Amino acid sequence: MTNMIEIINIAKHFGKIEALKPISFKIDYGESIGIVGKSGCGKTTLAKIICRLIKPTSGKVLFRGEEISRLKKKKLKAFRQKVQIVFQDPLASLNPKMRIRNILLEPLIIHKNVLAKYRDQRVRALLKKVGLNYDLIDKYPHQLSGGERQRVNIARALAVEPKLLICDEPVSSLDLPIQARILKLLAQLRREENLALLFISHDPAVIKAISERIIQL
Template sequence: MSEPLLSVKNMKKTFQANGGMFSKKKFVHAVNDVSFDIYPGETFSLVGESGCGKSTTGKLIDHLITPDSGEIWFEGKEISRLSEKEMRPLRSDIQMVFQDPYGSLNPRMKVQDLIGEPLLIHTNMSAGERLKKVHELLGTVGLSPSHGERYPHEFSGGQRQRIGIARALTVQPKLIIADEPVSALDVSIQAQVLNLLQQLQKDFNLTYLFISHDLSVVEMISDRIGVMYLGTIVETAPKKELYANPRHPYTRALLSAVPIPDPEVKKERITLKGDLPSPSNPPSGCLFHTRCPHCTEKCKTQVPTPVEIAPGHIVKCHYPKLTE
């Protein structure tokens, strides 16, 4: 196997929570000892409930925020502690596509100027060359050159997401971090955007970090999947292996909730007991033990170490065989 394009090692990030004047300071453990690799040309997905740390992980990799500890390696270079000036040359290699395309597009700028802006910063192209490139990219994402004369508010949600994707492609990135890129779209439009992302991956040799809470969407686009719970990755596996043989109790509960389109197929729904613990006061031992049906005394006191139970299938659980 080739060397990873991106390697995240033991990354942690906490945020100070707002409290009252006389209350004790609280810290939210947004990302808690996360490690994974992404290989060139693949789609690695992070999936989990809202608030589990998926989006924070993406922002840490893109250097929008800085980790408290741990390492982020990109093409063999440690980038987590780079200054903004040192990071600037890498901005063209790592691009983000956001959940809300309208929020990431300046409403006062024409679409052709929005898409061409990265070219202005990262290249020496003339105005004419930039406009030609913008028109090519609009065609690549299924829009016409005439759309470049319009403003973001004149487009539908799906079209705006295509504009966001075109903007990310302008500087020929190696890694695209797609943070919930289809969650705000209708189901039919979701499929169109996912098909577009897959086609662009082939055409431009792209690598994706795909962040989503929707396991149906993740199944369509992923090569490998990491399941996050309360800021940590509890299971990582190739897509087919994860869906056929989930080992962590949390993964099994998530997959049991995915609807099946065939009404004849009966599926047992696994309902987790208890509420999601607060990330400002995470449980001791295994973070999942307060909701796990297989919890033992060991789970309450000892943090489980990741175990590789099959090639590429890693589970952070004391008793992964209990779920067989």
């Protein structure tokens, strides 16, 4: 079986509002898929359903052939590790009371994917990977620029070695040159980590630059 994720007829209503029309597609290991669509067409809703933050009204999502709503304990933890998400607003996604060091250590401690004695080393490597200076380590999120914050979000997502990274408009709050750098970084990480990307944007140019396959919502 090559598919990592299968989305089968997923739809979502919030009361009478149809937030997401039925949609089906598959995500292979290492694949880069772009999701485009107008504001309000359900892109964020779809992203949240795929990573099990909210439940669909109908349809199902399979992870390695198993329905994600049925995953428990060990398998649920593995799913949480393998599927990571980066949201649009880089500041709101970071705990304002935590230093960058602890933001990056936290997932390593929760998922125990790195031995305790190697955690600091790993944090250093993560910062390097996303092109951040080690000097940022003792700062708080509000002391960073928008681009730096989004890099921290990406580093945190990568800390647990995911197989799929969902990016929900990860660059839309940033200046154009910074957008381009982050997109380049994601493409590079995809090659280095054999990571699948589900990249959401309302900007067709951004999607074209990064995706092999495009799905219109």
